[in-house]
Amino acid sequence: MSAIVLGKGDALLIVDLQNDFLPGGSLGVPRGDLVIDPINTLIALYASRGLPVYASRDWHPNDHCSFAAQGGPWPPHCVADTPGAAFSGLLSLPQDAIVISKAATSHEDAYSAFNGTGLARSMLADGVKRVTVCGLATDYCVLNTVLDGIDAGFEILLALEGTRAVEVTPGDGDRAIARMLSHGAVPVRLSGGGLVGDLSLGALP
Numbered sequence: 001m002s003a004i005v006l007g008k009g010d011a012l013l014i015v016d017l018q019n020d021f022l023p024g025g026s027l028g029v030p031r032g033d034l035v036i037d038p039i040n041t042l043i044a045l046y047a048s049r050g051l052p053v054y055a056s057r058d059w060h061p062n063d064h065c066s067f068a069a070q071g072g073p074w075p076p077h078c079v080a081d082t083p084g085a086a087f088s089g090l091l092s093l094p095q096d097a098i099v100i101s102k103a104a105t106s107h108e109d110a111y112s113a114f115n116g117t118g119l120a121r122s123m124l125a126d127g128v129k130r131v132t133v134c135g136l137a138t139d140y141c142v143l144n145t146v147l148d149g150i151d152a153g154f155e156i157l158l159a160l161e162g163t164r165a166v167e168v169t170p171g172d173g174d175r176a177i178a179r180m181l182s183h184g185a186v187p188v189r190l191s192g193g194g195l196v197g198d199l200s201l202g203a204l205p
Contacts, residue, residue: 002196002197003194003195003196004157004188004194004195004196004197006045006046006049006051006194006195007049007051008127009127009128009129009130010046010049010051010128010129010130010131010132011046011051011052011053011054011123011126011128011130011131011132012042012043012046012051012052012053012054012131012132012134013054013055013056013113013131013132013133013134013135013145013149014039014042014043014053014054014055014056014091014093014134014135014162015056015113015133015134015135015136015141015142015145016056016057016058016078016113016135016136016137016141017035017036017039017055017087017088017091017135017136018057018058018078018084018085018086018087018088018136019083019084019085019086019087019088020058020077020078020084020085021077021078021136021137022088022136025077025084026075026076026077026084027074027075027077027078029136029137029164029165029166030164030166030167031164032136032137032164033088033090034164035134035135035136035161035162035163035164036088036090036091038134038159038161038162038190039091039134039135039159039162040090040091040092041190042132042134042159042162042190043091043092043093043094044092045190045193045194045195046132047094052098052126052128053093053094053096053097053098054097054098054099054100054113054119054123055087055093055097055098055099055100056099056100056101056102056113056117056119056135056141056145057078057085057087057099057100057101057102058077058078058085058102058103058141059078059080059085059101059102059103059104060076060077060078060079060080060085060103060104061079061080061104061105061106062076062079063106064076064079064103064106064109065106065107065108065109066103066109070106072109080101080104098122100113100117100119101117102115102116102117103116111140111141111143111144111145112141112144112145112147112148113141113145113148114145114148114149114152115144115148120148120149120152120153120154123154124153128154129154129155130154130155130156130157131149131154131155131156131157132156132157132158132159132188132195133145133146133149133156133157133158133159133185134158134159134161134162134163135162135163136163136164137163137164137165137166138163138164138165138166138172138173138176138177139165139166139167139168139172139173139175139176140166142158142163142176142180143176143179143180146158146180146183146185147179147180147183150183150184150185155184155186156180156184156185156186157185157186157187157188157195157197158177158180158181158185158186158187158188159188159189159190159195160177160187160188160189161189161190
């Protein structure tokens with residue numbers, strides 16, 4: 001494993017760490033709360049270097065197309081301005097964190113933080129070249145965010161300790177990780193107050 005030196009051009013992107021996606025929420029990810037401490041460590045790491053922190057959130061209307069009542073696959077979740085849509089109170093978001101709201105109209109869904117939000121354009125304008133992605137859930141919003149980020153030309157670091165999967169089908173999380181790595185994402189872990197690349201995970205099938 002090799003140390004990753006953070007500097008100008010790096011950014012942290014936290015995907016959808018909202019109450020409804022945590023255990024007890026309407027669409028809770030199993031053990032999703034275990035990502036909070038690693039993500040807070042990442043936040044402190046990036047903030048200490050003056051690097052930007054972005055946080056995406058689902059921000060749905062009551063009649064969103066992803067909800068079962070409208071024929072979608074999910075129960076109602078992350079309805080704008082409700083407690084379920086709020087970021088976890090245990091998440092130490094800095095005051096200058098850049099919040100990205102997605103899927104905010106009835107007819108559009110967006111698993112990716114880059115989908116319809118202008119995030120790629122904003123990051124490029126801020127000089128971002130490499131993005132560390134973490135959050136919920138590995139097999140949906142994290143997966144799509146990573147793939148879109150790569151397509152947009154960013155180098156993507158995937159913070160493995162900061163993600164958990166829904167696992168609608170057993171193995172979905174591992175398959176999502178393998179797909180992200182096959183597209184060029186670099187898996188990283190926290191170590192000694194910094195980030196290291198775990199190249200052995202590149203061999204996942």
